[in-house]
Amino acid sequence: MKTTFKSIVLFGAACLYINSSVAQDVKKEKQTLTILSIDINGLKSEPQQMGNLVRTELEKLDTFEVMDRYDVAYMVEKNKLSINNCYGKLCLTEIGETIHADKMLSGSIELYPKSIIYTLRLIDVKTKSIEKTTVMEFLNLPEELQAFTNVTVRTMFNKSVDQNLLAKLTQRNGFDNALNNPKKDRLRLDGPRLGFVTFTGNTANILQADKSVGGFEAFPMMFQFGYQFEKQYLNEGKIQALFEFVPMITGVDQGYFIPGFSLLHGLRSNINGWEFALGPTINLSPKARGYYDTTNTWHREQEWTNNPENEGVKNPFTIKERLDSRGDYAIQTGFVLAFGRTFKSGKLNLPVNMYVIPGKDGFRIGASLGFNAKNK
Numbered sequence: 308m309k310t311t312f313k314s315i316v317l318f319g320a321a322c323l324y325i326n327s328s329v330a331q332d333v334k335k336e337k338q339t340l341t342i343l344s345i346d347i348n349g350l351k352s353e354p355q356q357m358g359n360l361v362r363t364e365l366e367k368l369d370t371f372e373v374m375d376r377y378d379v380a381y382m383v384e385k386n387k388l389s390i391n392n393c394y395g396k397l398c399l400t401e402i403g404e405t406i407h408a409d410k411m412l413s414g415s416i417e418l419y420p421k422s423i424i425y426t427l428r429l430i431d432v433k434t435k436s437i438e439k440t441t442v443m444e445f446l447n448l449p450e451e452l453q454a455f456t457n458v459t460v461r462t463m464f465n466k467s468v469d470q471n472l473l474a475k476l477t478q479r480n481g482f483d484n485a486l487n488n489p490k491k492d493r494l495r496l497d498g499p500r501l502g503f504v505t506f507t508g509n510t511a512n513i514l515q516a517d518k519s520v521g522g523f524e525a526f527p528m529m530f531q532f533g534y535q536f537e538k539q540y541l542n543e544g545k546i547q548a549l550f551e552f553v554p555m556i557t558g559v560d561q562g563y564f565i566p567g568f569s570l571l572h573g574l575r576s577n578i579n580g581w582e583f584a585l586g587p588t589i590n591l592s593p594k595a596r597g598y599y600d601t602t603n604t605w606h607r608e609q610e611w612t613n614n615p616e617n618e619g620v621k622n623p624f625t626i627k628e629r630l631d632s633r634g635d636y637a638i639q640t641g642f643v644l645a646f647g648r649t650f651k652s653g654k655l656n657l658p659v660n661m662y663v664i665p666g667k668d669g670f671r672i673g674a675s676l677g678f679n680a681k682n683k
Contacts, residue, residue, distance in 0.1 A: 338409035340371035341379060343402070346394045349418025350449050357416065360453060361427070364460040371410065382406040396430055396437060403432035410438070416455075421447055421479070425459045439463060445476050471545065471578055496649065496656055498679030500533050504557060508669020513630050521595065521605055521631035523563070530560040535658075535677060547575040551584055566591050569643050580649035580658075588643045588664060595634030598624035607633065629668065641666060654680050 342362045344354035358376075365373050374382075383390055386405050393399060399411040414427035422444050429439040441463040445455050454476060461468050506514055506527040516522025533555030541548035551573050557565040567590030575582035597607040611622045628637075647660030656679050664671040 337370075337372040339374060339407070340365065340410040340412055341374045341403060341406060341408040342412045343379065343390045343393055343399070345413065346392075346415040347417075348415070350416060350423075350452070352416075352452060357452070357456075360456050361412065361414075361460060364456050365412070368460070368464055368466060370464055374406075374408065379406075396428075396435070399430050400432050400435045403430070408432055416452070418447070418449070423447055423449070423455065425455050427459055427463050429463070443477075446479060448476065451476060475577075496658060496677075496679060497536050498534070498656075498658075498677045500531075500535050500553065500555070500658075500660075500675045500677045502531050502660075502673055502675030504529055504531055504671050504673035506669055506671055508666075510630060510666070510669040510671075513668075518632050521597075521607070521633055523561075523632050525558070525561045525563065529558045529563070529565075531555050531557045531673065531675065532559075542577075545577050547577060549573050549575065551586075555590075557590070571643060571645065573645075575649070580651070582647055582649070582658075582660075584643075584645045586643055588641045590639050590641075591636045592630060592639050593632055593634040594628050594637045594639070595631035596626055596628050597631070598622065598626055600624060605629070605631075607631070641671070656680070 342358050342365070345357035345361055347354055347357050362373055362376060365371065382388075382405075388402055388405060390402065393402065394413050394415065399413055403409075403411045409432060411430040411432060412427065413430070414425070416426075417424045423446070425443045425445060427441045428437055430436070431438045441459060443455070443459050443462065445451070445458075454472060458468055458473055458476060460466075506529075511527035513521065514523045514525045514527045516524070518524055533553055536552040537549050538552075539547055539549040549572075551569070551571040553569040553571065555567045555569070557563070557567060567588060569586060569588040571584040571586035573582055573584030595607050597605055598611070599605055608622075608626055611617050611624075641664040643662050643664050645660055645662035647658060650657040650659065656677075658677040659674075660677075661674050662672070664673075
């Protein structure tokens with residue numbers, strides 16, 4: 308029994324020793340990589356500062372044994388090396404041989420009117436050749452150099468990149484957000500809206516009824532046009548929050564003029580343009596006070612009092628107010644639930660929305676299409 312226990316202990320110790328040795332060997336297998344500085348043109352940062360930024364991002368990957376910046380400074384001073392403007396292959400390989408580095412990394416960042424070009428070059432010191440080059444074009448956002456560095460370094464060494472971040476840094480016609488449009492606090496999706504609305508329930512019946520009984524002799528689907536104004540108050544991460552002001556005219560295709568106005572609070576995705584909004588709506592429509600008799604026929608209130616047969620008799624039917632073409636214009640309120648998505652074609656935005664307005668006399672269900680060109 309004691310022999311078996313000793314064997315187990317010895318076997319475990321041997322495994323630990325082997326694992327430790329393998330781990331040390333793996334660590335020794337890491338190639339050394341040195342970064343001096345990154346050439347930078349048109350931006351306020353310094354080459355050495357950018358070199359330190361790239362070094363930090365490389366250390367996060369844990370792919371190479373990256374030489375510490377203080378060790379680099381020590382080796383440069385010890386060997387009296389001149390590293391100013393040392394960005395080319397010949398200069399870097401000479402220095403790499405002197406300080407015994409396996410790889411050298413350098414590159415450049417150049418500012419253009421509409422973009423920033425970020426280039427990194429990995430040089431193999433032993434073969435004196437450029438092993439890998441990565442070139443990326445970003446939007447002109449100088450304050451995002453750290454994000455540019457993170458994306459470029461991870462791309463060069465085939466590491467996963469946050470695609471949402473990449474889109475915001477590179478897509479000129481992407482959805483506005485605090486990253487790619489930092490100096491704007493207004494969402495530029497204001498524009499005309501065209502669409503239609505369908506009426507259901509009792510409202511649809513009234514619209515189709517004869518005018519002699521308070522109907523409109525209209526089809527319960529009407530054209531709408533208007534304009535949407537937007538005011539953004541939050542634009543962070545994946546979400547935009549905004550207020551939407553939408554004046555709208557309904558029914559001109561059937562000879563009616565029904566003005567309306569909606570005030571909505573909305574949330575929109577910065578990634579794919581999906582949005583959801585809700586809020587109150589008001590419109591002006593002709594209404595009359597009246598009652599339904601025993602045959603469910605609608606009568607205006609004055610029809611009872613104007614009938615000589617009813618003189619001195621109290622109206623036994625419930626008086627209510629409803630839509631009536633013979634009535635006076637009055638304010639009608641409702642609550643809108645809307646959702647939609649904005650599609651993009653270059654700088655052209657195409658918002659498509661569906662909405663529903665529930666009500667006791669029926670629902671109003673509509674759709675609209677808008678357009679505008681983003682103006683930065």
